[in-house]
Amino acid sequence: MIRIALVVGSTRPGRRGTAVARWVLDTAATHPAVAGGRAVLDLLDVADFQLPLLDEPVPAAFGAYTRPHTRRWAAAVAAFDAFVFVTPEYNHSFPAALKNALDYLYAEWQDKAAGFVGYGTSGGTRAVEQLRQVMGELRIADVPTQVALSMFADFTFTDPTDPTQPGTCTPAPHHADALSRMLEEIIAWSAALAPLRAQAQPLPA
Template structure:
């Protein structure tokens, strides 16, 4: 069985990402491989892990974790074969919480596949540009397809003058087919990389 984590990459109170991650997980349930039981998806919310700013004295590449929060995070990520990263765009890049969470680990990311669902004023596409580079350094294969959700076309708001209103996610009809196509690619790459995962993480 291929296990895919839907990683919710924002921890901001009032974040729109929670609705996006739920939509990804729900829509993924309609993918043929998920319906057949060959693939499972699960939302992994960074806010549930309480990771501080990186506080491990030994670099992650050595896999010698001294903190309980790191070990819990390590066990979670190690259990998956692929990822869908749900990310907003903050100042032309990814949220600090997501970069920090990636930096906590190293070998647990190796030889896995990932795709992206981004959101923001410009659809979060510039965050994904940076995230692809970051994930390349931890040996994740990122797929070409991605889903971008511009805030002013894919969300509806009761009051546009209220900056605390997260809005309601209302994705266009084209978004789910785009997501399912991306999942096709993640599943294929996760399968292709399985022999490398079984061989264990690369040496430092």
């Protein structure tokens, strides 16, 4: 079974990432691989780990984690074979909280596949563009298909003038098709990378 983490990258109060993640989980549940037990998608919310700005004295590449919050985050990430990153776009990039969470670890990310669900006024496309550069350095194989949700077309708000309202994620049907293709790619690439993960050195306790 391929274990896929749905990583919610925004920690902002009132974030819309929770609504997006709910849509991803509900839609992915009907995917044949998930429904048939070949893959499972579980939530991995950066906000739940309350990571401070990177405070490890040794670079992550050495794997010498000293902080309890780092070890907890490392254990959570290590348990998965692949990732779907849910990210908004902030000022042409992805959230600082997500970058911080990525920078905390190194070996735990490697030889795994990843896809992206972006959202924002431009569909989060520029945030995903920058995330792809980070994936390369972390040795994560990012798949080409992505989901780009528009704040104008793919969300429903009871009061569109209220910027604090999370709203409901109501994507057009073609986004579900893109998510399905992305999951197929993630599952295939993750399976192909399994021998590399098996050869990896055991992670530090």
